[in-house]
Each structure stands twice: as C-alpha cells, then as structure tokens.
Amino acid sequence: MPENISLKVNGQSRDITVEPEEPLLYILREEFALNGAKYGCGLHQCGACMVLADAEATFTCLRPCASFEGVEITTLEGLAKNGRLHPVQKAFIETQAAQCGYCLNGMIISAVALLESNPKPTTLEIKEALNPVICRCGTHARFIQAVKLASQKLNSKP
Amino acid sequence: MIDQHLTDSSRRSFLRTTGHLMIGFNLLPLAYCQSKGAENEILDYPGIPVRPHIDPKLIDSWIRLDAEGYLTVLSGKQELGQGIKIALIQIAAEELDISPDRCRIINSDTGQTPNEGYTAGSNSVEGSGKAIRNAAAEARMYLLKMAGEKWNTSPSSLSVKNGIITSPNGDEISYWKLLEGKFIEGNVTGEAVPKKPQDYQYVGRPLLRDDIERMAKGEAHFIHDLRMPGMLHARVLHPPSYSARLESLDFSQVEAIPGVVKVIQNGSFVAVVAEREYQAVKAWQKMKSLAVWKKSSIDKLPDQLHDSIKNTSGNPEEIQMSPGIAEVHKNAAIRHEAEYFRPYQMHASMGPSCSIAVWEEKGLTVWTATQGVYPVRATLAELFSLEETQIRCIGVPGSGCYGHNGADDVSGEAALIAKQLPGKPIRLQWMREDEHKWEPYGTAMAFQISAALNTSGELVAWDTKIWSDSHSTRPNGRAGSFISARHLEPAVEFRKGGFSGGSYRNGIPEYTIPAKQLQLYNYAGPLRTSSLRGLGAYGNTFAMESFLDELIHKAGKDPIDFRIKNLEDPRAKAVLETLAEKTAWNSRQKTGNNGFGIAYSRYKNSTSYFAVLAEVEIDKSSKTY
Numbered sequence: 001m002p003e004n005i006s007l008k009v010n011g012q013s014r015d016i017t018v019e020p021e022e023p024l025l026y027i028l029r030e031e032f033a034l035n036g037a038k039y040g041c042g043l044h045q046c047g048a049c050m051v052l053a054d055a056e057a058t059f060t061c062l063r064p065c066a067s068f069e070g071v072e073i074t075t076l077e078g079l080a081k082n083g084r085l086h087p088v089q090k091a092f093i094e095t096q097a098a099q100c101g102y103c104l105n106g107m108i109i110s111a112v113a114l115l116e117s118n119p120k121p122t123t124l125e126i127k128e129a130l131n132p133v134i135c136r137c138g139t140h141a142r143f144i145q146a147v148k149l150a151s152q153k154l155n156s157k158p
Numbered sequence: 159m160i161d162q163h164l165t166d167s168s169r170r171s172f173l174r175t176t177g178h179l180m181i182g183f184n185l186l187p188l189a190y191c192q193s194k195g196a197e198n199e200i201l202d203y204p205g206i207p208v209r210p211h212i213d214p215k216l217i218d219s220w221i222r223l224d225a226e227g228y229l230t231v232l233s234g235k236q237e238l239g240q241g242i243k244i245a246l247i248q249i250a251a252e253e254l255d256i257s258p259d260r261c262r263i264i265n266s267d268t269g270q271t272p273n274e275g276y277t278a279g280s281n282s283v284e285g286s287g288k289a290i291r292n293a294a295a296e297a298r299m300y301l302l303k304m305a306g307e308k309w310n311t312s313p314s315s316l317s318v319k320n321g322i323i324t325s326p327n328g329d330e331i332s333y334w335k336l337l338e339g340k341f342i343e344g345n346v347t348g349e350a351v352p353k354k355p356q357d358y359q360y361v362g363r364p365l366l367r368d369d370i371e372r373m374a375k376g377e378a379h380f381i382h383d384l385r386m387p388g389m390l391h392a393r394v395l396h397p398p399s400y401s402a403r404l405e406s407l408d409f410s411q412v413e414a415i416p417g418v419v420k421v422i423q424n425g426s427f428v429a430v431v432a433e434r435e436y437q438a439v440k441a442w443q444k445m446k447s448l449a450v451w452k453k454s455s456i457d458k459l460p461d462q463l464h465d466s467i468k469n470t471s472g473n474p475e476e477i478q479m480s481p482g483i484a485e486v487h488k489n490a491a492i493r494h495e496a497e498y499f500r501p502y503q504m505h506a507s508m509g510p511s512c513s514i515a516v517w518e519e520k521g522l523t524v525w526t527a528t529q530g531v532y533p534v535r536a537t538l539a540e541l542f543s544l545e546e547t548q549i550r551c552i553g554v555p556g557s558g559c560y561g562h563n564g565a566d567d568v569s570g571e572a573a574l575i576a577k578q579l580p581g582k583p584i585r586l587q588w589m590r591e592d593e594h595k596w597e598p599y600g601t602a603m604a605f606q607i608s609a610a611l612n613t614s615g616e617l618v619a620w621d622t623k624i625w626s627d628s629h630s631t632r633p634n635g636r637a638g639s640f641i642s643a644r645h646l647e648p649a650v651e652f653r654k655g656g657f658s659g660g661s662y663r664n665g666i667p668e669y670t671i672p673a674k675q676l677q678l679y680n681y682a683g684p685l686r687t688s689s690l691r692g693l694g695a696y697g698n699t700f701a702m703e704s705f706l707d708e709l710i711h712k713a714g715k716d717p718i719d720f721r722i723k724n725l726e727d728p729r730a731k732a733v734l735e736t737l738a739e740k741t742a743w744n745s746r747q748k749t750g751n752n753g754f755g756i757a758y759s760r761y762k763n764s765t766s767y768f769a770v771l772a773e774v775e776i777d778k779s780s781k782t783y
Contacts, residue, residue, distance in 0.1 A: 019436070026436040035383040036376030040508050041590045048508055076376035089374045096366060100239035101373040101380075102508040102557035108374060136508050136558045137239060 005066055009034075010078030020066035025049045027065045028075060036076025036105045040134070047106030047133030051075050057106075057113040057132075076105050079112060088112050091150035092143075099137035106133035111147045119154055121147070206230045214272045215345045217300065220293035221250060225339035227332070229256050229321075231263040231290055234274025235282040236529055238559040241367050242282045249287050252361045253294035253352060254333070255318040266531045266553025268546075276530035276632060278561070278689065280765060295350035300342050301333050308336070369555070381527045381554040382512045386583040389514070390419055391435040392575045393442035394586065395428040395449060396596050397645060400652075400686070402451040404428060411448060415441045422578050425647030426451075429575045431584060442589065458684040464499055467604050467625045467681050474623065474677035477662050483673040486619040490610030494709040498607075498701035502683075503600035503690055509557025510588040511564030511597070515572035517580045521548035526569040527556025529632075534566055536635035538573055541643060541650070561689035562632050564588060564597040570633075570640035596641055600690030601627035602683060603661070605701035609671075611713055617724055619673040622665055624698065627681045629660030631688035641686070654682075660693030667702055668763055669724040695761060703757035717756040718743055727760075729767055734758055737769040751776050 003020045006013060009032055016031050028034045028051070037060055040048030044059035051060055052074040079086035085093075088111045098104050107130055114121055114129035121129065126147045135143070206224045211232075213219060222230045231250045237243045243263050251258040264271055274286055302313035305323045308331070317324050321333045355362075372379045397404065404426040412421050412430060417437030422429045430445060432438035458466050487493060514525040522544065528534045531551040539546045556565050572586040588596070604625040612618045631654065633639035638653030657680040666676050710720045718738045722731050737756075738744065748754075755772040 022436045026434070026439075030435055033385065034376065035378050035380075038380075038382060038509060039587070040510075043590065046508060076374075080375065085375065092374045093366065093371050096364075096370055098239065098367075098370045098373060100508070100555070100558045101370060104370075104373045105376070134508060136506055136560075 003066070006069055007065065007073065008071070009073045010075060018065060021064045023062050024051070024060040024065045024068050024073070028060065028073075032075075034075050034077055036109075038102060038105055040102070040106075045134075046103075047110065048103060050106040050109040050133070052109055052113060055113060055116055057110045076108060079108070086112060087153040088115065088147070088150040091146045091153060095142055095146035095149055097139060097142035097146040099139050103133055103135040103137075103139075107135070107143050107146075111143075111150060114147070115151055115154055120151055123148075208270055211268075211270055211272050214289070217293045217297050217342045217344050217346055219272050220290050220346075221254070221297045221342070223297075223333050223337055223342070225334070227260065227321075227334045229254060229261045231261060232271045233263060233265050233282075233286045233290065234272040234532070235286040236266040236277040236527075236531075236553045236559075237369065237555050238277060238529070239555070240282070242277075242286070243369065244365050244367050245283050246287055246290055248360045248363075248365060249283075249291050250294045252358055253291055254298050254321070256321045256333075258360055258365055260321065266528075267551070268531050268535050269550045269552065271531075273532040276533065278529055280761065289346075291352050292348065292350070293346050295352040296344060296346045297342050299350040300344045301336060304336055305331060379555060380509060380512075381514070381525060381556050382509055382587065384514055384525060384554060384585070386514065386516075386585075388581075389583040389585050390431050390433060390579065391438040392429055392431045392572065392584050392586040393438045393589065394571050394575075394592065394642070395430070395442060395445045396592055396642075397426055397453075398451050399453055399456065400644070402426065402453045405450045405452050407445060407449045412441050412445050415444060417441075420579060421445075422575055424574070424645075425649060426645040427571075427574065427642050429571070429586070431575060431579060435585075435587075439589070456684060460501070463501065463602055463683075464604065467499075467602055467683065470625055470679040470681045472679075474679045475657075477676040477678055478666055478674060479677075480619075480621075480673040480675040483619050483621055483675050486673050487608065487610050487621070490618055491613040492611040492615075492709070492713050493608070494610075494705070494712055495606075495608040496705050496708060498605040498697075498704060500603045500605075500697040500700070502602045502685055502687070504594060505558065505560050505563040505597055505600075505690055506594065507556070507558030507560070507563055507597075510590055510593040511568035512556065512585070512587040513565070513569040513572040514583055514585045515569070515576035516583040517573075517576050519580075521550070522573055522576070523550045523552065524569050524573055525552050525554050527554060527559065527565040528569060529559060529562070529565070533632065533634050534569055537566070537633035537637060537639060538570065540635055541570060541637035541640060542573070542577070560691045561600070561693075562598050562630075564593055564641075566633050566639070567596065567641040570637075571642050574642065574646075598631055598641075598686045598688035601629060601681075601685075601687035603627075603694065603697040605697065607701060607705045609705070609709055611709070615713055615715060617669055617671040619675075620667055620669070620671045621673075621675045622702075623677050623679065624662055624665055624694070625679040625681050626657075626661035626694060626697075627683040627685075627687045628655035628657055629663075629687065629689055629693040630658050631655030631686060652686075654686075655688055660689070663693050663698065663762055664695040664702070664759060665698040666763065667706075668727070668730065668760060669706075669721070670726055671724075692761070695759070699757065699759045703759065704755070707755055717754070721756070721758050725758075730758065730760060733767040733769045737771055741771045743771070751778065 002017045006015050028037050038048040040046035042061050044062050049061040050057050053071045110130050126144050206222050233246050247258050247261045251261050302316050306313035309325050315326050324330050409421045417432040418441050420431045430441040516523050531553045535549045535551045538549050576584040606623040608621045610619040636653045637643050637650045643650035644652045710717045722734050752775040758769045760767050
C-alpha cells in the first residue's frame with residue numbers, strides 16, 4: 001500500500017505518497033525529474049544509480065525509498081553550489097572524461113565521496129574508489145586523470 | 159550571446175519565408191518538438207525550424223544560417239560518444255569562418271537530416287565531414303558572391319572573420335544580414351575549393367564536447383532521460399530462448415497490479431504498459447513468474463562451441479589465394495603454426511536499450527538510439543506495412559554504442575506497443591537481462607595461422623584460415639531483422655545476416671610477405687550475431703599479432719625491430735618507432751619475471767595506425783603458476 005514518505009533531496013524536503021518498497025532510483029527519476037542517477041543493472045552492481053547518502057556513495061536501484069528517510073540525499077544535480085560546478089564536475093569536463101557517458105554519474109559521485117574523506121588519494125586509492133562503477137567504453141584512464149585534477153583543484157583552494 | 163550580426167527577421171518571418179517547403183510534410187510531431195520547459199530540453203532545438211530533408215545536393219541540406227545569427231549543421235550520423243557533434247561543427251565553422259560557439263548541430267532525424275545510412279565503421283568524419291566541408295565551402299562561395307554583387311566588387315577581394323564579410327573599402331556585412339533569413343539557394347557543385355589545412359584555425363584543435371558538460375551536470379542527454387507529457391512506461395517479457403512459444407499466461411493477475419494500463423499479447427510477444435516505471439517493472443516480474451513457455455533446448459553449449467565452429471561444413475571462401483604456398487612452407491628455415499579462438503562477445507551497454515514511440519493519426523514517431531534512423535524507418539515501414547513518409551525516426555544518444563546492440567530492436571518493440579495505445583508516448587526500456595540475452599552478439603571466431611621464415615629471417619609465407627558467423631544483421635528494411643518479429647502472430651521469419659567481408663577485416667597481414675593466403679569458413683552458429691567494435695578486425699588482429707610475437711620469438715629476433723623491417727609504409731614504421739621510444743623499449747628491463755606482447759595494426763588495412771605494448775609481470779610470491 002502506498003505510504004507517505006519524506007525525502008530530502010539536494011537540500012529540499014518533500015513528502016511523496018508511494019509504495020515504500022519502490023527503489024529510490026525510480027523516485028528520483030520520476031517524482032523529482034532528475035537525470036543523474038541512472039538504471040544500469042538493477043542489481044547494485046554497476047554504480048550507474050549512485051547518489052550521495054549522507055556523503056557516502058550509495059546504490060539506489062534496489063534499496064527501498066523508505067530506507068532513505070532521514071538521510072541527506074545528494075544527486076549529481078545537487079553537487080553544484082550557488083551556480084558553480086563542483087571541482088570534480090569541472091575536472092571531468094576539462095579532462096573530457098567520457099565516451100558515451102552513461103557511467104559518468106557513478107564515477108563523479110564516487111570521486112566526490114572519495115575526495116571528501118581523502119583529499120589527496122593515490123592512484124591506487126582512486127582506482128579502488130571508482131572500482132564499484134563499471135564503464136564499458138574503456139574510459140578509465142581519463143577518469144583517474146580527472147580525479148587527480150579534481151584533487152589538485154580542491155587542495156589549491158585558499 | 160546577443161550581437162550586432164542579427165538580422166531583423168524574426169523566427170516567425172523566417173518560418174513564413176520557408177513555409178512552402180513544409181508543404182507535403184505532415185508528420186511534424188509538434189506537440190513534442192515544442193519546449194515543455196526543462197523536461198524536453200533534448201528535443202527543444204532553439205535554432206532553425208524543422209524542415210524535411212529534400213536532396214543531399216542542396217547546400218542547405220547540410221548547412222543553414224538561421225535568422226538568429228547561428229549556423230546549424232545537419233548530419234545523418236549519430237553522436238555515439240565518439241564526439242562527432244563537435245568534430246562536424248569544427249569542420250563547418252572552419253570553412254565558413256564562424257566561431258564554433260555560434261554553431262549547432264542536428265544529428266540523425268528522418269524529419270530533417272540527410273540519409274547517411276549507419277553511423278558505423280569509423281566513417282563519420284570521413285563521410286559526413288566531407289559532405290559538410292564541401293557544403294560549407296560552397297556556402298561561403300555563395301555568400302561572397304552575394305556580397306561581391308552588393309558592393310560591385312570581386313568575391314576574391316573579400317575576407318571573412320567570424321561570419322562578417324569585409325571588402326577592401328572597409329564595407330562590412332554579416333552572413334546573416336546578407337541573407338535576411340532567406341535560404342542559400344544553391345547546390346553543392348564541387349566548384350568551391352575548401353580551405354588548405356595550413357590555414358585551419360578550428361580543425362585539428364581539441365575543442366570540448368558540450369555533451370560531456372551536460373552529462374556531468376546531470377542534464378538530460380540520453381534517450382533514457384526523455385520525458386513527454388502523458389508518457390507511459392513499458393516492459394517486454396522476452397521468451398526464455400529465441401524460438402520459445404508462449405503456452406499460457408494469466409493476464410488477469412497482471413492487469414490487477416496497480417498502475418497497469420494494458421497488457422499486450424501478439425503471439426509470443428508480450429508487453430505491459432503502466433503509469434509509473436516501477437509499476438511496469440513489478441508487472442514484468444509478475445508476468446515472468448506466471449508465463450509458461452514451450453521451449454526447445456539449445457543445441458550448442460559453450461564447451462562444444464570450439465569444435466562446432468571448426469567443423470563448419472562446406473568449402474571455404476577463397477579470399478586471397480597463393481598457389482604454391484605449401485611448397486614455400488616446406489622449404490622454409492623456420493615454421494610456426496598456431497590457433498586462436500574468440501568466444502561470443504556482448505556489447506553489454508551500461509544502460510539497457512530504450513526507445514519512445516507514439517502513434518498518431520498521421521503516423522508513427524520513434525525516438526531511437528539506433529545508428530541508422532533511415533534504415534530503421536524502412537524496417538518499421540515493412541513491419542507495419544506503412545509508407546516510409548508516415549514514419550519519423552529521431553535519433554537520440556543511447557548508452558554505450560559499440561555497434562548493432564539492442565537499440566534497433568527496442569525501437570521496433572516500442573512501436574509495436576505504442577500501436578495498441580494511440581496518442582500515448584510509450585517509453586520502453588529493457589531490463590538488464592533483456593540486454594544480455596537479446597542483444598545481437600559479436601560472433602565467436604576461430605583462427606588458424608601458419609607462417610614461415612627463410613634462412614635470412616625474412617617472412618616468406620603466411621597462411622590464414624578464419625571461421626566466423628555474420629558480422630552484420632542490421633535491419634535494412636526487412637522486418638525479420640527485429641528480434642521480436644519472429645514472436646508475432648503471424649510470425650515474421652527471422653532474417654539472418656549475410657556473411658560478409660567483416661569476418662576477414664584486418665585478416666591479411668600488411669607485412670611484406672611474398673606468399674599470403676586467406677580462407678574463410680562461414681559458420682552458422684547458435685546465436686544471433688551482428689556488428690561489434692571493428693567486426694572481425696579485433697579477433698584477426700589479436701590472432702595475427704599474437705602469432706607474430708610467437709614466430710619472432712622462435713626466430714630469436716626483436717619484436718618491434720622485426721615488424722618495422724617487414725613493413726613498407728613509412729607511417730606504419732613511424733608508429734612502431736614511436737612505441738619503442740615512448741616505452742623506452744631498448745633500455746627496458748627484461749628480467750624474466752616479465753613478458754611483453756607487441757601489436758601493430760592499421761584499422762581495415764586502410765585507416766588509423768595503432769601500436770601497443772603490453773607488459774605482464776609474474777608475481778611469484780602470490781600464486782603458483
């Protein structure tokens with residue numbers, strides 16, 4: 001039976017009436033009209049559906065929306081602050097780190113979560129952090145380059 | 159970016175001046191072309207109005223200068239993540255001397271772009287780029303002629319900078335002011351001489367793809383991101399195997415699921431339509447658990463595949479024969495023979511195939527991530543017995559396009575479903591398992607190579623045998639190419655792809671060898687196969703270059719030096735020399751714990767050059783080998 005669920009997405013709280021078991025991904029795309037999180041595998045195995053849940057990179061294609069109540073959800077769209085892109089987004093654009101780009105959401109979300117906890121990661125740490133996200137085009141070298149650039153950008157801030 | 163170049167003509171007057179060209183084209187899905195705010199940002203094109211493609215000979219079919227001060231490029235090739243949007247814009251901007259940020263592009267839409275077949279074979283810049291370059295050069299010549307007449311001066315005395323023509327007397331006029339919203343009434347005659355490469359200012363520079371920025375911000379980009387008013391969500395219940403038939407399914411249990419709008423059955427083609435996407439997923443899960451299928455067993459299991467392919471009956475195709483090659487082999491100093499095998503390969507695109515279709519009184523519109531909007535339109539026309547002019551296929555980028563994946567099939571299925579719910583845009587997205595089970599695979603292949611060196615260490619013979627299924631099952635106007643057509647009632651017989659040159663792409667070595675021979679065994683395997691990244695080139699190159707390393711090792715030679723000495727093309731040599739330099743090959747540590755693999759290839763033996771070094775190290779402490 002549909003229930004009233006309260007979600008906080010990109011800083012805005014909203015109540016929706018929905019089946020509590022419905023995975024968050026569908027709510028984000030359908031109720032919030034967001035594009036960042038995407039359906040990839042439907043099994044929490046590819047990372048296309050990732051969001052930041054209390055700053056942690058989290059899968060959304062299976063996990064019920066009700067379990068996200070009381071959690072700060074940040075999607076790709078919510079990374080920009082005051083009209084300024086997040087340094088990770090800027091770095092991905094500058095590095096042109098995408099072929100088809102379908103995995104970009106998971107890559108950027110994972111990179112943001114990594115740099116939040118570890119502002120100067122090694123190449124190995126970057127690889128480990130991006131490992132849950134699958135890219136089929138083979139753009140990995142660019143992603144690593146982009147995260148390194150983002151790390152520089154963040155650390156050079158006054 | 160408002161500037162002084164704009165003419166006074168409004169979009170409205172522009173429409174009026176071009177109105178006659180819209181007559182006869184009655185399938186403008188205007189309801190979906192007009193902006194619905196951010197929801198429809200992919201479709202809302204702020205430049206030129208929609209107008210049907212008439213003739214590729216018209217300049218205007220490729221290049222349009224609109225009333226608002228922009229250049230619009232039209233291309234029949236689709237953006238697949240290879241970056242052709244910006245590449246083609248650069249080409250047009252270059253010839254016309256317009257800043258690329260004043261240029262836009264429309265790709266792949268049977269309602270307005272030229273028919274350029276499939277976006278395949280790494281041909282887009284070569285093909286579409288050439289057409290756009292010629293049209294843009296012609297447009298520039300036309301505009302300079304107009305300005306010359308206006309100022310009574312020779313066109314050759316005029317110069318252009320960012321779309322503004324300047325005369326020796328200092329007169330200035332922009333392209334847009336000159337045209338006043340009218341069309342360039344000219345053909346691509348070939349008389350215009352394109353710019354010389356040394357004069358390029360935009361081509362050859364790595365300009366940024368603006369779609370990457372959109373994606374990084376989470377803006378709508380993919381076909382998956384399209385949202386339309388009244389849109390419903392669909393899922394298809396594919397059978398468990400190609401030839402399975404539906405025996406029973408209690409539809410009443412599916413129809414009872416909240417949100418389900420319609421359950422569709424046509425023979426063994428079963429689909430569900432719901433208001434919300436997750437409701438469609440739930441209904442699909444229910445249908446999957448309820449459906450009873452009549453299945454036949456699969457006749458070749460993976461461990462039987464190698465023997466099956468090698469036992470292909472019939473005579474091989476003789477692609478290149480070298481009589482007397484056996485004799486050369488017999489008299490050679492060093493001989494080597496080896497076999498390689500490649501299993502079936504998936505595209506396995508990260509986003510499952512997706513399409514949106516809507517049936518209206520006037521016809522069918524399909525938003526599709528296909529590589530070929532015109533071929534898909536022709537195929538839909540056959541499937542539904544419609545005239546092609548009653549169908550419009552609009553290309554929208556999909557996920558991970560490496561060839562013929564499920565994008566065409568899902569478009570056909572979306573149209574089949576939408577037909578049952580006229581007026582409703584139907585968004586069909588495959589489930590992950592649909593993608594892996596139902597996409598056309600890259601075929602399994604086997605390779606057998608034997609080669610020989612003479613006493614001077616020169617290659618004297620190279621004999622290749624290839625076993626391969628089809629590399630092309632793309633829909634080209636035959637409804638049987640759509641995977642679901644065989645499940646309909648009456649069934650449309652599945653159309654297998656023809657065997658083609660794709661199998662031996664890059665199969666004949668470029669190396670200098672007096673006797674080269676290649677034979678191809680066409681294998682009819684158990685799975686549907688079609689185009690996947692380079693067709694046969696990937697398997698052939700892997701086999702050929704692995705084999706060459708083995709042969710060189712046997713001869714005790716250096717693998718890079720040997721390749722350079724056995725190639726004639728200076729660019730081929732240069733790419734290997736660059737590889738040696740970049741990897742510090744000559745001073746590289748060769749400890750015995752590490753091994754190296756070298757490969758060189760020129761795609762299709764005619765396009766890009768490539769060389770790679772792979773280093774593999776044995777970590778003896780972590781595992782026993």
